[in-house]
Amino acid sequence: MADPHVETEESKPQDQTPLLIDIEQTQERPKEEDFDTHLDRTLQRLELFLTLLGFKQSSVLSFGVSWVKFLLIGVSLPVAVLELSNCSGCDKYQIKDFELNIVALQACLAAVSLLCLSHNLRKYGIRKFLFVDRYSGQMARFRDVYIQKISDSVRLLVMWIVPCFVLKTAREVVRILCVRHESWWHSFVILLALVMSWTYLATIFLSACILFHLVCNLQIVHFEDYGKLLERESDVLVFIEEHARLRYHLSKISHRFRIYLLLAFLVVTASQFVTLFQTTGYSGIITFVNGGDFAVSSIVQVVGIILCLNGAAKISHRAQGIASIASIWHASLTCSSSNASQLRLSNSVGNLEAASTLGSLYIHNSESDLESLDSIAMPRNTQLASYMSSYHKRQAFVLYLQTNPGGITIFGWTVDRGLISTIFFIQLSLVLFVLGKTVVFTSE
Numbered sequence: 001m002a003d004p005h006v007e008t009e010e011s012k013p014q015d016q017t018p019l020l021i022d023i024e025q026t027q028e029r030p031k032e033e034d035f036d037t038h039l040d041r042t043l044q045r046l047e048l049f050l051t052l053l054g055f056k057q058s059s060v061l062s063f064g065v066s067w068v069k070f071l072l073i074g075v076s077l078p079v080a081v082l083e084l085s086n087c088s089g090c091d092k093y094q095i096k097d098f099e100l101n102i103v104a105l106q107a108c109l110a111a112v113s114l115l116c117l118s119h120n121l122r123k124y125g126i127r128k129f130l131f132v133d134r135y136s137g138q139m140a141r142f143r144d145v146y147i148q149k150i151s152d153s154v155r156l157l158v159m160w161i162v163p164c165f166v167l168k169t170a171r172e173v174v175r176i177l178c179v180r181h182e183s184w185w186h187s188f189v190i191l192l193a194l195v196m197s198w199t200y201l202a203t204i205f206l207s208a209c210i211l212f213h214l215v216c217n218l219q220i221v222h223f224e225d226y227g228k229l230l231e232r233e234s235d236v237l238v239f240i241e242e243h244a245r246l247r248y249h250l251s252k253i254s255h256r257f258r259i260y261l262l263l264a265f266l267v268v269t270a271s272q273f274v275t276l277f278q279t280t281g282y283s284g285i286i287t288f289v290n291g292g293d294f295a296v297s298s299i300v301q302v303v304g305i306i307l308c309l310n311g312a313a314k315i316s317h318r319a320q321g322i323a324s325i326a327s328i329w330h331a332s333l334t335c336s337s338s339n340a341s342q343l344r345l346s347n348s349v350g351n352l353e354a355a356s357t358l359g360s361l362y363i364h365n366s367e368s369d370l371e372s373l374d375s376i377a378m379p380r381n382t383q384l385a386s387y388m389s390s391y392h393k394r395q396a397f398v399l400y401l402q403t404n405p406g407g408i409t410i411f412g413w414t415v416d417r418g419l420i421s422t423i424f425f426i427q428l429s430l431v432l433f434v435l436g437k438t439v440v441f442t443s444e
Helices: 029-053 060-084 095-130 140-178 184-232 236-281 288-336 340-345 367-374 380-403 417-438
Strands: none
Touching (some): 029 095, 029 184, 060 184, 095 184, 095 236, 095 288, 184 236, 184 288, 236 380, 236 417, 288 417
16 A cells, blocks of 8 residues: 655655654765665575575465475474384373373464464565555665564574574483483484474574564654654644554554454463463472473473564554653643733744743754745734644644554554553463473483
8 A cells, every 4th residue: 555645856845844854865876875785685594594484375386385384393303203203201291192282382473473474574565564665765774673673683583593503402401311211312313303393393483573573663653753742743633643553554564464463372371371281280290301491492482472572562652652742742732822022923824932841852944945035924823723623633633643643453452561560460370380380300
């Protein structure tokens, strides 16, 4: 859907909103093209990484390759290794039953991530999916922030994958040392297959959560810039139009991710309940050998859910905080413009400058506007009518923001502190109980 507010260089009006004006228009074209090239390279590397995981399914061939790879590495390989391997002590520790259920739950979670994210990427492409094409060719400062946010997201993924990978590898090494197979070579093949399969499934799930977190962080950039718009613009209609556009994009993000978020919450909750049933129903001792995978999978699942909730809550609270900023701006202008002496001394109509209540909230009036009003004698009643008109516009704008806060929603429920508190305490109770039952070292 084309953005009606984004115009070409030829048709762009002179009084365009500062939020939509490139502050680097005076710079040379080669430097602006360098920003485009750098952003394109960053997006291409991100798209290549997603393609390797199987998220890019733009054709029938890539769709088939992606799901065949998922079924072979994520499902068939660990199931075949667990079913065909013969080890002394597997029945004693009930390792096979535990790990088969863990593989099934991890595969369901990765399949949900792969299905939902690949659909959106196939439908919108990487730029529209991340909402980085709205100001293409206009705002170099946003491109620089985009690149930084994407790089931070990749580092965040690595920061969580590496410790979990080390923990999973340590668990498999401990299991091999405690449970003997036919040979060390056979044990090494089993270790390699299980670690590779687990890493593939965990990376798919965490990558999907990181992508949602990235989309929300990129929108925070625009909301921060929208808050600064009050410092340099006085047209209330511009504020409403820009806020309506930002809120529209939040609605699109909610619509694209609501199925994924809901299914991810349900699968993670079901996984925790299955873990509880298995650990509490097991008559033997739960140790790191047979229950270590419960701890590792629980950590990955909770980290993914926290990333999703964190991204959604941050953008929801930032969208709701705009009403507070606008209320301060409105109160500052109203209080500083209430004296009749200020009305008589003012040469502008409707744009009354705030005093020193908020030094960072001020309005720029162009010199051409001031010069055009120097020769006009404005009666006091006209100034008063203009002031009241400006006051009612600002009041209507603040009321609009208070009744239309915006944010990420899941079928009508806004992801904010209230919803997070409910989900957090339920999941935390389950996870702490699971970790308390599984991370137990024994001398036996």
